[in-house]
Amino acid sequence: MLSFDEALKITLDAVPAPEKVRVRLSAALDRVLAETVTARTSQPPFDASAMDGYAVKAASITSNASCEVAFQVAAGGDPGQTLPEGKVARIFTGAPLPAGADAVIIQENAARDGDIVTFSQGALEGQNIRRMGRDFALGDVLAEAGTRLKPAHIGLIASGNNAEIDVFRKPMVALLSTGDELAAIGSVLKPGQIVGSNALLLEAMLARHATAVSDLGHAPDSVDALAENIGGALGSDIDILVTTGGASVGDHDLLAPALEQLGAERLFWKSAMRPGKPAMLSSLNGKLIFTLPGNPVSAFVTATLFVIPAIRKWSGEKVTGLDLIDARLSGSLEANGPRRHFRRANLSLEYGSVIVRPINETDSAHQSSLAAANALLVQPENGPSLSDGALVQVLPL
Incomplete structure (x- = not known):
């Protein structure tokens, strides 16, 4: 019998090279970058005020100095003029610093009467200013290829004025439940039936990792019926099929002969692990078929240890083993x-x-x-x- 490590290696080795796709940044969360992203602008793109207050020439301001307010600059505005000698400009957080100013005095240190403002203290050059490019400059690397994008990455890349980026494609996954003992959720159970919960369990597990997870429903315990259902699934645009039930060697465990009937290549069947010993991996026409045990804990564990690492590698992540x-x-x-x-x-x-x-x-x-x-x-x-x-x-x- 294969060791668990051998089974995991076979699984990861069976995953094809990831494919690059271009997506809107809004659809890139949890995707892996295929190309390094650089800034298409500086941030901030100009010298900006970090506080609400007054833009001043620091050398001309002393404690208790009074100055005339020449004009006002709001966030999103363009000063459009140079600060006159000896005068100041009302300015708000995020607004561009007008030419001629080199400091901002916060409004708490100023008292205004009409167009005249008096400052309770002097100013130092550069105070309360966010310099152009302080966060990043035009052309700086914002995220390296291979990065799995978190919300903070999305915000950073957006600030760099990138609307679209190159990522690796996530696979399409389909689920197929087997077993005549399964009943639909919410139905009245007949004698000998149990509720079929594995599809929802696996969908919840895999949804964040895959492009989409579709539930193909339930297939009856018949080699021909299973072969027909599996063949139909593999003929669609899915990349990975995950089945539950029928993975062992009982009289009603029919997935192995159904896959043989389709001509699938068996990559491994059974490994020295518990729970989940009967798990099987096959391939057909470049698509992977995970055959997981029907018991929910076994299905969960084998999906965690085999299916999710395979999906992550398919999506461009560097996966070599378990993150223990x-x-x-x-x-x-x-x-x-x-x-x-x-x-x-x-x-x-x-x-x-x-x-x-x-x-x-x-x-x-x-x-x-x-x-x-x-x-x-x-x-x-x-x-x-x-x-x-x-x-x-x-x-x-």
Whole structure:
């Protein structure tokens, strides 16, 4: 049986090279930059006032000096004239500094009577001024290629006057549920039925990573029907198909023969992990097919460990493995068996230390324990028993 690391490597190696697309900046959140973005203007594009007050020539202002207000400059306005010698200009935050001025005195240090203003203190050259290009100058790099764009990146790139940018395309994902025991959400359950929740679970997990996630519904337990549904999905514009159920070796686990009927190449089937051992990855015509177990916890874990890393790499991220962190164990753990165990757990920061508490539930159909978790605690293959305070590896969720 493959190790988990081998299965993950096969998954990442199967992802094609990312494709560059041009998008509006408004649609670029969480996308990965395909090209470095530079500033098409300086920020600020002119010397600007940082406060409401008066634009002055610093050398001509002393404490208790009185001056005539020559004109006013508002944000978005153009001074259009030079500050006359010995006079000042009323100015507001963000407004361009008029020629001849080299400082701004805040309005709290000024008393105005008509067109005459008296200052309670002098001025220093450059005070309360945002110099042109102080944030960035024309041509400066705003974000490097390979950056995953956060809201702050979007704001920065917008300030650089970039309306469109080059990013990597996110894949289109489709979901297909299998199993005659599944009933639609909200329906009256018949004997032997359970509610089919995996599609909504996976859609919620994958939506932020993919261009779109479409639910293809439920396919009956028949090799021909499954082959027809899968073939139809792969004939559309999707890049990745994720199925749940039918991944094991029972009489009603029919996805493997259905994929064989379609001529799909099996990249791996089963790896030494728990939960999620029966997960399978296949490919057909450049598209990936993830066959995940039907138990919700197993589906969640295998989607977290295989599907999401594949989508992230498809979208241009540099993904070489799992983003694990170290944490101190609270409590104890028994020795692990031959499969890597991804335990549900709770991660917290306590007095400056990262602490993880395992959830003592290993049933792969137990969803309430999954909802209570915010991390997966990783126990290596044949790992020893662990006592309180042991250093362990954790995958935050």
